[in-house]
Amino acid sequence: MSLNATPxxxxxxxxxxxxxxxxxxxxxxxxILEQHVRDRLPGHRVVRFRSQKDLSRTALEQIKPSFVFFPxxxxxxxxxxxxxxxxxxxxxxxxxYGRGGSPLQNLIIRGHSETVVSALRCVKGLDAGxxxxxxxxxxxxxxxxxxxxxxxxxxxxxVEIVETRPxxxxxxxxxxxFKRRTPKESDLSPLTELRRVYDHIRMLDAEGYPPAFIETxxxxxxxxxxxxxxxxxxxxxxxxxxxR
Numbered sequence: 001m002s003l004n005a006t007p008x009x010x011x012x013x014x015x016x017x018x019x020x021x022x023x024x025x026x027x028x029x030x031x032i033l034e035q036h037v038r039d040r041l042p043g044h045r046v047v048r049f050r051s052q053k054d055l056s057r058t059a060l061e062q063i064k065p066s067f068v069f070f071p072x073x074x075x076x077x078x079x080x081x082x083x084x085x086x087x088x089x090x091x092x093x094x095x096x097y098g099r100g101g102s103p104l105q106n107l108i109i110r111g112h113s114e115t116v117v118s119a120l121r122c123v124k125g126l127d128a129g130x131x132x133x134x135x136x137x138x139x140x141x142x143x144x145x146x147x148x149x150x151x152x153x154x155x156x157x158x159v160e161i162v163e164t165r166p167x168x169x170x171x172x173x174x175x176x177x178f179k180r181r182t183p184k185e186s187d188l189s190p191l192t193e194l195r196r197v198y199d200h201i202r203m204l205d206a207e208g209y210p211p212a213f214i215e216t217x218x219x220x221x222x223x224x225x226x227x228x229x230x231x232x233x234x235x236x237x238x239x240x241x242x243x244r
Contacts, residue, residue, distance in 0.1 A: 021162060022060065022068040024049040027207065029148055030071055033155045040159045057084050067162060070122070071154045072147070077122055087122035088161060090154050093178070094134065095120060096171040099127035101180025104143060108203040113139050117150055119157045121168045130168035132161055142225070143206035183210040188223065198233045201226035218242050 021044055023034050038046045047063055049055050052075040060068065060081065070077070070089045077087060092103040095118045100106075107115055116134040123129040135153050139146055160166075186204055191197050201212040201223045211222045218241065225236040 018043060018045045020045040020047060020063050020065045021158075022047045022049055022063060022065045023158070024055060024068060024070050025072045026050045027072050027147075029144070029207065030151050033071060033151045033158075036155050037158055040155075041162055044162065055081060057081055060085055067158075069154075069158050069161075071151065071158075079124065082122040088119055088132065088158075089122050089127075089129075090150075090157070091118045091120065091127050092116075092137065092150060093118065095127060095131060096173050096175040098176055098178050100178035103178055104139070104146060105181055105203045106178040108139060108199050115139055117153050117157065119154075119161065120171075128171065130170045132166050132168045133157060142202045143204060143209060147206055186210045186212050188212050188214045194231075194233050195228070198226050198228040201233070201235055215242055 021037075021041070023030070023037065023046060025033075025048075034046065034048055045063075047065070049059075055075075055077070057078070057080045061084075065085060068081070068085050068087045070087065073089070077089075081087060091098070092115055093099070093107065094116045098106065103115075115137050117137050118134050119132040120127065121129040121132070135157055137146070137150055137153055186200075188197060188200055191200060204210065204212050205224045205226065211224055213220060213222050215221070220240045220242045222238040222240070223235040224238075227234045
């Protein structure tokens with residue numbers, strides 16, 4: 001080496017790219033999750049994807065995330081994404097029990113008062129990937145309350161997965177499939193027991209869900225904010241003209 005050559009310098013801390021993770025969720029309730037993850041992982045860049053069009057292999061290749069987390073994502077995850085990156089989805093059942101759609105509603109209909117949140121690697125099969133961890137979750141209260149509690153649980157799971165890098169374990173046990181509910185199934189009129197009426201209203205009382213309803217020949221009546229009292233169910237009611 002020439003005596004006049006300038007020795008190579010070490011890059012400054014600011015010039016070294018921080019490790020990155022992606023949080024993909026459109027829901028406002030997860031804004032707090034995103035901020036808390038940023039606070040708890042100060043050495044990481046946290047990138048938020050809010051819509052289906054944001055999620056692509058090209059976009060992720062520019063970020064180079066160690067994990068892509070999906071705390072509440074209703075769209076299909078492309079195979080080119082989950083085959084190229086460690087994609088972690090969260091499901092509100094004790095997998096393999098409850099694979100499939102509408103887990104919150106299907107659990108309450110079946111009489112569950114407690115469940116777990118399962119963090120699993122995304123694979124081709126529906127909710128079939130190996131599981132990183134499971135954490136308990138209460139199913140008391142309205143759906144929005146439950147989903148907010150789930151967000152807090154998922155926040156801790158994200159931080160733990162990033163910090164400890166656990167190896168996911170294949171699911172074990174009998175597979176029980178849940179069917180995604182349709183808006184027509186929000187109809188209250190077939191129910192005959194007050195407890196079921198209360199559960200039906202509260203399990204649909206959240207952003208993005210069609211609320212419980214009944215219809216007359218001319219009116220559509222929505223129910224929210226249910227309260228089960230002694231011998232009655234009280235709720236907030238909205239009355240609309242029935243669509244023709």
